[in-house]
Amino acid sequence: MTNLLSPSAMGTDRVRVDGAAKVTGRARYACEHPVPHPVYLHPLQATIARGTVRELHTDDATALPGVLTVLTPFNAPPLETGTDAELEILQSPEVAFRGQLIGAVLAETPEIARQAAGLVRARYDREPHDVTLSADRDDLYAPEVVNPSLPTDTHDGDPDAAFAAAQRAVEATYTTPMLHNNPMEPHATIAIWDSDGLTLYDSTQGVHAMREVVTSVFGLEPDQVRVLAPYVGGGFGSKGTPHANLVLAVLAAKRTAGRPVKFAVTRQQMFSFVGYRTPTIQRVRLGADADGRLVSISNDVVEQTARIKEFAEQTGVPARSMYAAPNRRTTHRLAALDVPVPSWMRAPGECPGMFAPEVAMDELAEACGLDPIELRVRNEPETDPDSGLPFSSRNLVACLREGARRFGWDRRPRLPRSTLDGGWWVGTGVASSSYPVHSAPGSSATVRATGGGRYEVLIGAVDIGTGAWTVLTQIAADALAVPAERVDVRIGDTDLPEATVAGGSSGTTNWGSAIVEAAREFRQKFGADPHPGDELTAGMPELPGHERFAMRAFGAQFAEVRVNADTGEVRVPRLLGVFAAGRILNPRTARSQFIGGMTMGLSMALHEESVVDERFGFVVNHDLAEYHIASCADVASVQAHWLDEHDPHVNPMGSKGIGEIGIVGTAAAVANAAYHATGVRVRDLPIKADEFLEEAR
Amino acid sequence: MESEISLTVDGVRHDLVVDTRVSLLDALRERLGITSPKKGCDHGQCGTCTVLLDGRRATTCLALAVAHDGADITTSAGLESGGTPHPLHQAFLDHDGFQCGYCTPGQICSAAGMLDEAESGWPSAVTTDLARDPVLDAEEIRERMSGNLCRCGAYVNIVAAISEVAGRRSA
Numbered sequence: 021m022t023n024l025l026s027p028s029a030m031g032t033d034r035v036r037v038d039g040a041a042k043v044t045g046r047a048r049y050a051c052e053h054p055v056p057h058p059v060y061l062h063p064l065q066a067t068i069a070r071g072t073v074r075e076l077h078t079d080d081a082t083a084l085p086g087v088l089t090v091l092t093p094f095n096a097p098p099l100e101t102g103t104d105a106e107l108e109i110l111q112s113p114e115v116a117f118r119g120q121l122i123g124a125v126l127a128e129t130p131e132i133a134r135q136a137a138g139l140v141r142a143r144y145d146r147e148p149h150d151v152t153l154s155a156d157r158d159d160l161y162a163p164e165v166v167n168p169s170l171p172t173d174t175h176d177g178d179p180d181a182a183f184a185a186a187q188r189a190v191e192a193t194y195t196t197p198m199l200h201n202n203p204m205e206p207h208a209t210i211a212i213w214d215s216d217g218l219t220l221y222d223s224t225q226g227v228h229a230m231r232e233v234v235t236s237v238f239g240l241e242p243d244q245v246r247v248l249a250p251y252v253g254g255g256f257g258s259k260g261t262p263h264a265n266l267v268l269a270v271l272a273a274k275r276t277a278g279r280p281v282k283f284a285v286t287r288q289q290m291f292s293f294v295g296y297r298t299p300t301i302q303r304v305r306l307g308a309d310a311d312g313r314l315v316s317i318s319n320d321v322v323e324q325t326a327r328i329k330e331f332a333e334q335t336g337v338p339a340r341s342m343y344a345a346p347n348r349r350t351t352h353r354l355a356a357l358d359v360p361v362p363s364w365m366r367a368p369g370e371c372p373g374m375f376a377p378e379v380a381m382d383e384l385a386e387a388c389g390l391d392p393i394e395l396r397v398r399n400e401p402e403t404d405p406d407s408g409l410p411f412s413s414r415n416l417v418a419c420l421r422e423g424a425r426r427f428g429w430d431r432r433p434r435l436p437r438s439t440l441d442g443g444w445w446v447g448t449g450v451a452s453s454s455y456p457v458h459s460a461p462g463s464s465a466t467v468r469a470t471g472g473g474r475y476e477v478l479i480g481a482v483d484i485g486t487g488a489w490t491v492l493t494q495i496a497a498d499a500l501a502v503p504a505e506r507v508d509v510r511i512g513d514t515d516l517p518e519a520t521v522a523g524g525s526s527g528t529t530n531w532g533s534a535i536v537e538a539a540r541e542f543r544q545k546f547g548a549d550p551h552p553g554d555e556l557t558a559g560m561p562e563l564p565g566h567e568r569f570a571m572r573a574f575g576a577q578f579a580e581v582r583v584n585a586d587t588g589e590v591r592v593p594r595l596l597g598v599f600a601a602g603r604i605l606n607p608r609t610a611r612s613q614f615i616g617g618m619t620m621g622l623s624m625a626l627h628e629e630s631v632v633d634e635r636f637g638f639v640v641n642h643d644l645a646e647y648h649i650a651s652c653a654d655v656a657s658v659q660a661h662w663l664d665e666h667d668p669h670v671n672p673m674g675s676k677g678i679g680e681i682g683i684v685g686t687a688a689a690v691a692n693a694a695y696h697a698t699g700v701r702v703r704d705l706p707i708k709a710d711e712f713l714e715e716a717r
Numbered sequence: 718m719e720s721e722i723s724l725t726v727d728g729v730r731h732d733l734v735v736d737t738r739v740s741l742l743d744a745l746r747e748r749l750g751i752t753s754p755k756k757g758c759d760h761g762q763c764g765t766c767t768v769l770l771d772g773r774r775a776t777t778c779l780a781l782a783v784a785h786d787g788a789d790i791t792t793s794a795g796l797e798s799g800g801t802p803h804p805l806h807q808a809f810l811d812h813d814g815f816q817c818g819y820c821t822p823g824q825i826c827s828a829a830g831m832l833d834e835a836e837s838g839w840p841s842a843v844t845t846d847l848a849r850d851p852v853l854d855a856e857e858i859r860e861r862m863s864g865n866l867c868r869c870g871a872y873v874n875i876v877a878a879i880s881e882v883a884g885r886r887s888a
Contacts, residue, residue, distance in 0.1 A: 651863040
């Protein structure tokens with residue numbers, strides 16, 4: 021058991037330390053750092069989905085006044101190759117997906133760069149491409165592992181026989197579409213390669229992670245590369261791992277004799293090479309006895325990856341741990357297509373992988389004649405069904421009960437299509453949420469006394485909007501037993517001690533644990549009254565509980581949905597979530613994390629879908645006018661609450677990650693509410709008006 | 718082709734020569750180094766580049782700099798007066814009306830312009846009684862702020878922040 025840090029600053033409601041800089045706009049994001057005489061980069065992208073670039077005619081472009089050079093696969097500097105085909109751009113003329121980076125124009129202004137890029141003419145040797153995902157392809161394959169390194173398939177008991185013999189059964193296919201992360205700040209880099217080495221201002225979720233990849237791709241030593249990211253305009257996973265745009269910026273910086281290169285990716289380009297969530301096809305089978313006790317659970321998942329690099333989203337994984345059943349199976353099969361490389365998007369695995377089973381649970385509740393909450397309560401496992409380990413804490417049932425009370429669940433009509441109010445069908449729905457407690461080694465922190473009772477705490481963490489900067493200040497204050505006002509936390513720079521990426525809802529666990537350890541050792545060595553300049557660096561200690569317990573945060577999400585009886589328009593006037601996620605370190609930023617995730621989940625439920633034109637292999641709705649994300653008018657009441665959960669095993673703060681759980685289950689709750697409103701079961705996201713109109717016909 | 722123009726930004730006059738293709742947003746960000754307005758889409762679809770242009774909210778990515786010679790521009794930074802935050806700044810801080818902060822200066826400029834529009838009696842798509850001055854309830858604010866996207870999903874806090882300021886102004 022970990023001795024939990026005694027809370028004083030932790031748990032209090034504090035305004036963000038970076039708040040004033042952000043509201044005025046003084047905070048400098050990647051491409052906003054003042055640099056002398058920048059060169060502007062506009063990329064060249066493949067306009068075929070598969071084949072070879074035979075020629076690139078660049079004469080017209082280079083003849084344009086203000087153009088410095090055009091990088092192509094035929095003249096680009098060499099990279100260290102053989103490890104990551106997504107990043108090894110311009111090393112061969114082969115094209116693996118439409119929109120792939122095949123070159124860049126460097127020019128004195130953005131306008132000239134863009135104009136010149138339009139003057140470059142490419143000739144290709146075209147090959148037939150294949151970008152179509154379906155569950156009945158004959159070339160689906162089982163990856164060795166699924167993200168990050170989990171078993172591809174699991175098999176317990178005899179799920180098929182148990183399903184066939186079950187007294188109550190649900191068997192259905194559910195789909196989620198291709199989704200794009202679309203943080204508000206597009207990916208952007210300033211790359212400066214001069215006699216001091218390589219300096220990168222990058223919009224990233226992890227400065228050290230970016231440095232590691234850049235050193236490996238360019239054959240550099242870590243001390244030759246500095247990455248800075250003091251402010252980052254969101255990422256949602258798309259900035260958690262480097263993409264080809266970063267490599268292109270650095271390739272260009274190699275050619276500009278020390279002049280800074282600015283590469284601000286456009287919104288349209290973000291649909292081609294900075295990652296996305298794969299579409300998923302999930303075949304779910306739930307079998308239960310007449311009382312609703314599950315005897316069989318299976319989720320067989322089909323999704324896509326890129327031909328040049330595998331990413332296997334762990335969509336089947338949540339079904340392994342949610343509910344008790346003696347017979348269980350999860351599988352993942354992939355189609356390797358001529359498409360951009362899929363990657364992390366907020367709650368990879370959990371987000372799509374809780375949509376299908378949580379809608380199926382709603383269907384099973386109806387088949388059993390049970391309230392959907394009661395069905396879930398009846399299938400609460402004693403221990404983690406997947407690992408067999410005890411949970412360090414699991415308060416799903418308490419979340420369901422508390423949510424039901426707050427939401428007014430007891431007033432819900434039992435039957436669907438029961439309430440018509442002013443031309444709108446009204447219904448309510450519920451779904452469970454869950455997200456694992458991830459931790460990873462590799463973070464360390466420095467504590468330094470600066471005099472007058474003040475301290476600096478240094479760690480190369482990144483705040484992508486999570487509130488990490490503020491929460492780490494609170495943790496450091498309690499670890500040093502001083503008021504938070506006396507602590508200055510510095511983050512976002514590889515010159516600071518190494519830190520893990522802001523991903524997997526693990527930042528607070530990893531970085532906070534390192535800070536607590538550094539503060540403890542600092543006090544041991546220097547006492548309560550240190551001299552200015554006294555400093556100590558320590559790494560994150562091992563968290564022994566992670567071997568002995570299954571660790572997850574849980575939640576329950578409730579939605580009210582109105583469906584227009586004439587038009588099928590779907591509105592969500594109310595979302596309410598209750599979460600059990602250990603100690604909440606800052607209620608203000610935590611609430612924002614939860615409601616932000618729920619809002620993105622609402623957006624997933626109703627709006628988001630990247631539509632691929634299969635003839636050409638690209639996303640046709642590649643901007644924010646056509647790839648719809650929830651706008652202010654789409655979001656009415658979103659409430660997040662949490663239980664006071666004590667978990668001494670997770671980390672010294674007693675906290676669980678909260679950045680992703682908010683998006684898990686939301687879309688299922690909305691779909692279940694839409695069913696309760698109308699009697700129409702929608703199993704394919706996003707939920708569209710047509711579904712309800714077809715029923716009306 | 719280039720043109721000489723002048724822009725007054727947050728009270729400071731700037732004389733500059735611009736390529737006639739330069740958007741007002743790029744003139745601010747890349748020529749003058751004024752980065753309070755952000756670039757989120759460059760197509761007028763997200764609102765992060767919103768400023769007050771001659772007193773009215775406008776998306777600067779859809780404006781050509783050369784067409785706004787002599788314009789008076791206020792960014793979110795310019796809404797401060799003498800180091801004192803604007804009431805909208807304070808309300809966004811108090812209600813945590815942002816997370817990553819990238820859309821925030823645009824949200825705040827848009828809110829400032831929107832409050833003036835409502836005070837001048839401009840209706841919105843959800844205003845029911847066109848004969849009376851609109852009352853800025855949550856539905857009105859949501860409708861009027863829908864040109865400013867926030868991917869972090871801070872909308873409910875943004876609406877709470879603006880409601881507070883709107884309530885004080887109408888009180």
